[in-house]
Amino acid sequence: MEKNNLSAKKRMMLGLILYLIVCIVLVSRLVYLQFIDAGDLRAKAEEQQRSARDVGARRGTIYDCSGETILAISSTVYTVTVNPMKIPADKKEILANKLSEIFELDYEKVLKRVNKKSAIETIIKRQDKEKTDTLRAWMEENEIYVGINIDEDTKRYYPFSNLASHIIGFCGSDNQGLEGIEAKYEDVLSGKSGEINSLTDAKGQSFGDEGENYIEPTDGKDLVLSIDSNIQAIVQKHLEEACIDNVCTDGGSIIAMNPQNGDILALANYPNYDLNNPYQPVDESLKTVWQDLEQVQRSNYLMGMWRNKAIADTYEPGSTFKLVTASSSLEEGLADVDRAGAFCCSGAIEIAGVRIKCWRYYRPHGSESLREALMNSCNPVFIGLGQKIGKEKYYSYLEKFGFLKKTGIDLPRRSRKYFLKRGEGRTSRACNYFFWSAF
Ligand SMILES: [Zn+2]
Structure with a gap:
């Protein structure tokens, strides 16, 4: 009897301990789910419940200087998405088959998307009206009204194909500017995408009475270029x-x-x-x-x-720079335009131990006015004028002409200005020549 009582007590204690352990495990799990893992679970649930589709903003149009000729425009295209949870199981294969046929896609890949356990899957982007109309007609024939979305989007189109291609640039797959004006003015042109939101339960049915929540996109602004x-x-x-x-x-x-x-x-x-x-x-x-x-x-x-x-790219200005030397010397009163015999070309001039030829060294230009020297593109005359103006003054004219500043052209990837000052180019004859030929 005594022994039985003892074992009954032991069993009760054991039962109590087991009960406590189970309680502790359950409470711990509850605490874990409620407080520690809650963020992740909520995100997962929202991902399954929320089916959001982007609505592309219309990208701004790019015009030439007339404000009428269109250089870049966005045309309407369509994005096809599916909500796999809303598609009846017996229609999945036939739908995947039709989608792959219309949009020329791989059947297996489409079927995989249609079978996914997510609220939204993109089938294809940027399709023209003709193909999406075929899909619409097929949906009606087969009485499929839910689970397939055909949403409007935009696609960039350049009416003149290769006209001003290096200025305008182009857009990437998500309509973002990648080159030229399209990249430089991305913020102005792009606008802000909208969204179609709807919350669905485990069976893919919408929550509440509101149906879909539509956030309208903000269209991008137009640009008028100085290009004619x-x-x-x-x-x-x-x-x-x-x-x-x-x-x-x-x-x-x-x-x-x-x-x-x-x-x-x-x-x-x-x-x-x-x-x-x-x-x-x-x-x-x-x-x-x-x-x-x-x-x-x-x-x-x-x-x-x-x-x-x-x-x-950088390149030598060459003889075009003679105009700068000529105008600087006129401004400084060092030359007159038409004074006959003011200059004399002997076919070459020696600078810092380097003999620089006139292009017509074999039959030198001889006596010339400034106008004639410019017409003849005569090197010795302009090298001589550069020496007369002097290093400091010449440099100040480069500054006044704006050659030391950035051009201010609003395109990506400009090159830096690149000048050799007197003496900097002495390490090589080639550089030295470049400097003086610029005169
Ligand atoms: Zn000459």
């Missing part, structure tokens, strides 16, 4: 002809500026590229082997093709 599309077209035509006729393997660049106010009226590089196909090489022979090239080769080529050489 007519001048740009003329400049491109003649640049192309000149580069082909003269076999300029490195291409060429032209900038046309309004001298009254500095407006850039045209800016062209040859070769240019098609803004509607910016990832296609322009080189015909390259097109045939394009797919066989290494990724790094392709991207190097494309970076070169997109580079705006007119503003990104």
Whole structure:
């Protein structure tokens, strides 16, 4: 009897301890879920319940200086998404089949998306109306009214393809500006995307009576450029002809500026590229082997093709700089435009131990006025004038002409100014020559 009592007590104690352990485990789990893991769980639940689709803002239009000729515009396209939880199980395969047929997609990949346990899956972006209308008609025929969304979006279009390509630039897959004006003015052009929000339960049905919550997108602002599309077209035509006729393997660049106010009226590089196909090489022979090239080769080529050489590359101004020397000397009263015999070209001049020839050294220009020296592009005359003006004064004129400042052109990837001061170029004859030829 005594023994039985003892074992009954022991059993009760054991039961109590077990009960306490179970309670502690349950309470701990509850505390863990409620306080420690709550954030993650809430996020997971929201992800399953919330089915948000972006509504793209209309990107601003880019016009030429007339404010009427359109250089870049956004046209309406459609994004197709599905809500897998709203699609009946027996319709999933037939739907995946139809989607892959209309949009030319891989059936297995589409089926995987349609079968996912998420509230929203993107099937394809930027489709034209024709294809999405086919899908709409099929949905009606098969009486599928929920689970497939066809939302409006925008796609960039460049009506003149390769006109001003290095100025305008282009956009990436998410409509973000990647080059040129499109990149530089991304903030102005892009606007702000809107959203279609709806909360759904485990069966994919909407919560509450509100239905979908639509947050309207804010459209981007338009831009009017200083570029004149007519001048740009003329400049491109003649640049192309000149580069082909003269076999300029490195291409060429032209900038046309309004001298009254500095407006850039045209800016062209040859070769240019098609803004509607910016990832296609322009080189015909390259097109045939394009797919066989290494990724790094392709991207190097494309970076070169997109580079705006007119503003990104440096080059010697050469004889064009004689105009600066001529005007500085006139301003300083060191020369008259038409005083006959004011200068004399003997075919060469020696500077710091380096003999610099006139281009017509074999038959020197002899006696010249300033106007004639400029017409003849006579090196010794302008080197002599540079010496007369003097280092300090000459440099102050470079400053006054604005050569020491940035150009202020609002395009990405400008080059830095690059000047050799007197003496800096003495380490090599080539540099020395560059300095003086600039005079
Ligand atoms: Zn000469």
